[in-house]
Amino acid sequence: MKTLDISSLQRTSIHVREHILRMSTNGGAFTGASLSCADLLVYLYKSFLRVDPASVGNDARDLLLLSKGHDVPALYGVFAELGFIDPDRLANHLSTRDSIYWHPNREIPGVEFHSGSLGHLLSVGIGMAIDARMRKLASRVVVVVGDGELNEGSIWEACLTAAAHKVDNLIVVVDRNGFQANMRTEELIPLEPIADKFRAFGWLVHEADGHDYDDLHQTFSSLLLGCGKPNVVIAMTQRGKGVPSIAERADRWFCDFSLREVVELVDELNGRSTAELSSDTLVVR
Amino acid sequence: MNSYEQLLLRHCQESDELIVLTAENRGHLRNVPPLLGNRFIDVGIAEQTMIGMAAGMAVRGRTVVTHALAAFLTMRAFEFIRDDVGIPNASVLMVGMVPGLLSDGNGPTHQAIEDVAIMRGIPNIGVFCPMDIDEFVEGMDYLITDGKPYYVRYIGLPPVAAHTEPFLPGVAEVLHGNDISSPDVTILSYGFMCRIALSIIPLLESKNIRVRLVNMRTLKPIDEWRIRHELEDAQVVVTLEDHLLTGGLYSIVGEVLLRNHIPEHASVFPIALSSWFKPGRLQEVLAYEGLDPVALASRIETFFSTHIKESVVHE
Ligand SMILES: [Mg+2]
Numbered sequence: 032m033k034t035l036d037i038s039s040l041q042r043t044s045i046h047v048r049e050h051i052l053r054m055s056t057n058g059g060a061f062t063g064a065s066l067s068c069a070d071l072l073v074y075l076y077k078s079f080l081r082v083d084p085a086s087v088g089n090d091a092r093d094l095l096l097l098s099k100g101h102d103v104p105a106l107y108g109v110f111a112e113l114g115f116i117d118p119d120r121l122a123n124h125l126s127t128r129d130s131i132y133w134h135p136n137r138e139i140p141g142v143e144f145h146s147g148s149l150g151h152l153l154s155v156g157i158g159m160a161i162d163a164r165m166r167k168l169a170s171r172v173v174v175v176v177g178d179g180e181l182n183e184g185s186i187w188e189a190c191l192t193a194a195a196h197k198v199d200n201l202i203v204v205v206d207r208n209g210f211q212a213n214m215r216t217e218e219l220i221p222l223e224p225i226a227d228k229f230r231a232f233g234w235l236v237h238e239a240d241g242h243d244y245d246d247l248h249q250t251f252s253s254l255l256l257g258c259g260k261p262n263v264v265i266a267m268t269q270r271g272k273g274v275p276s277i278a279e280r281a282d283r284w285f286c287d288f289s290l291r292e293v294v295e296l297v298d299e300l301n302g303r304s305t306a307e308l309s310s311d312t313l314v315v316r
Numbered sequence: 317m318n319s320y321e322q323l324l325l326r327h328c329q330e331s332d333e334l335i336v337l338t339a340e341n342r343g344h345l346r347n348v349p350p351l352l353g354n355r356f357i358d359v360g361i362a363e364q365t366m367i368g369m370a371a372g373m374a375v376r377g378r379t380v381v382t383h384a385l386a387a388f389l390t391m392r393a394f395e396f397i398r399d400d401v402g403i404p405n406a407s408v409l410m411v412g413m414v415p416g417l418l419s420d421g422n423g424p425t426h427q428a429i430e431d432v433a434i435m436r437g438i439p440n441i442g443v444f445c446p447m448d449i450d451e452f453v454e455g456m457d458y459l460i461t462d463g464k465p466y467y468v469r470y471i472g473l474p475p476v477a478a479h480t481e482p483f484l485p486g487v488a489e490v491l492h493g494n495d496i497s498s499p500d501v502t503i504l505s506y507g508f509m510c511r512i513a514l515s516i517i518p519l520l521e522s523k524n525i526r527v528r529l530v531n532m533r534t535l536k537p538i539d540e541w542r543i544r545h546e547l548e549d550a551q552v553v554v555t556l557e558d559h560l561l562t563g564g565l566y567s568i569v570g571e572v573l574l575r576n577h578i579p580e581h582a583s584v585f586p587i588a589l590s591s592w593f594k595p596g597r598l599q600e601v602l603a604y605e606g607l608d609p610v611a612l613a614s615r616i617e618t619f620f621s622t623h624i625k626e627s628v629v630h631e
Binding site: 137143144145147148151152153154155156157158159161162163165185188189191192195196 | 335354355357359360362364365366367368369370371372373374375376377378395396399400403404
């Protein structure tokens with residue numbers, strides 16, 4: 032287990048959020064969903080996963096799969112901060128001269144599998160976890176899913192298979208930000224009680240505050256890996272976390288800000304002032 | 317143990333990287349689970365999960381052979397095949413059981429009769445449609461070693477004719493009439509209907525119609541040279557398939573015609589399914605659908621007598 036340096040984690044998470052905001056212009060990005068999982072990804076890459084730019088080709092590395100692929104600005108922000116990719120590349124967002132677009136792809140070092148269509152990477156992760164087990168590798172496979180993504184039947188189909196085959200080097204992290212694209216989850220397709228659902232499917236269930244590094248560290252340190260059951264961490268998060276002007280706003284799922292707004296939002300993120308937003312709220316993408 | 321089980325066992329012994337998955341479809345694999353140990357995984361009735369798992373294993377270096385009923389494999393799991401196997405060009409073979417007419421009594425839900433169309437539409441994914449167990453096993457032997465993603469129409473029936481060429485993707489084999497020049501009729505076919513075509517030949521020859529029969533083997537890659545050659549050499553080309561008219565061999569021939577600007581005098585007679593077929597015992601289905609040898613010979617003879625090239629030319 033890596034040591035926990037909370038002030039370093041917090042510094043990185045601010046930088047990652049700045050990257051997310053800077054990618055939310057000139058074509059836009061899924062800003063709200065990216066901000067909700069930023070702390071999770073910062074924690075996982077800095078303090079849990081055994082992978083770094085030097086070990087990204089090692090067979091025994093840990094593998095993270097971003098199944099809710101539209102929050103990829105958070106992942107690329109982490110990659111830029113940790114040296115997987117040159118931070119300057121983030122300025123290529125949506126440019127055809129690079130491969131940085133709205134969903135992850137394996138052209139980017141550190142991305143283990145592409146995504147975009149929801150409900151795919153849990154089954155891909157099961158395959159990778161069983162592969163590691165057969166090879167007697169210590170790799171752990173972490174699959175980050177959205178809460179809205181839990182609407183997909185393929186998630187629950189894969190949950191049955193993972194439990195049946197005792198895939199106990201597999202960890203699902205639910206980014207429980209309470210929203211799916213345009214609505215609160217409980218107003219459209221109620222998900223609660225999520226923990227009971229996973230428990231009933233034969234999973235070990237853990238719950239954590241997805242923005243509290245101490246709590247995340249305690250939770251991920253207490254996972255029971257290798258005990259015959261897959262683990263799930265339900266991480267309570269806030270969509271748009273860190274930027275009050277867009278936090279918890281159903282209409283700030285996908286954002287395409289003006290450059291002025293980005294500057295003001297970065298100021299807001301750093302507690303200097305409140306942004307004045309006039310760009311369209313894009314409900315559907 | 318059947319020859320396919322022996323093939324899987326041999327490849328598993330030769331390479332640590334081969335994994336066999338099934339979505340609870342074990343009929344033709346029943347002897348291998350205890351022999352393959354942890355390299356055989358039954359995921360349950362979960363085709364999407366099976367394909368996603370196979371893709372995850374493949375990008376970690378494995379070659380994965382998956383099995384499910386053809387209809388559920390290609391349609392329930394279609395998006396997983398497209399996204400998770402097609403996009404990364406993952407080393408996954410997808411073996412579809414009871415394709416086409418072979419679903420006999422199951423009814424329309426189980427009829428994979430658009431599988432060739434939808435699978436060949438996915439970039440990177442090939443399509444192999446063998447006509448007997450020997451061709452299936454020989455092709456699988458090649459494809460497992462080759463490691464490219466393929467959809468394969470399974471067939472477990474014994475051979476009804478000797479194969480004339482070793483299996484090679486994109487290379488058709490001439491099963492009959494290689495020794496005649498400019499045949500009256502060339503039948504292009506694949507899979508189960510290629511077997512039926514063999515029974516048509518003596519019926520047509522008894523009417524003095526000279527026939528060539530070509531087993532296309534892989535529909536992607538397609539043997540374009542062979543199709544072009546038959547379009548130019550034969551009076552009439554018949555496409556014969558247990559697949560919907562849309563998107564199968566007839567469509568492929570149409571694409572070849574357009575691509576090569578040679579439709580001028582080509583007469584192509586498509587024999588395919590226009591909709592879901594009447595479910596029942598296979599022999600009765602063939603008769604009901606007009607796909608038994610006698611009915612087919614009569615249909616082909618009628619088409620030939622009205623479409624010979626000379627009559628077109630003189631019009
Ligand atoms: Mg959500």
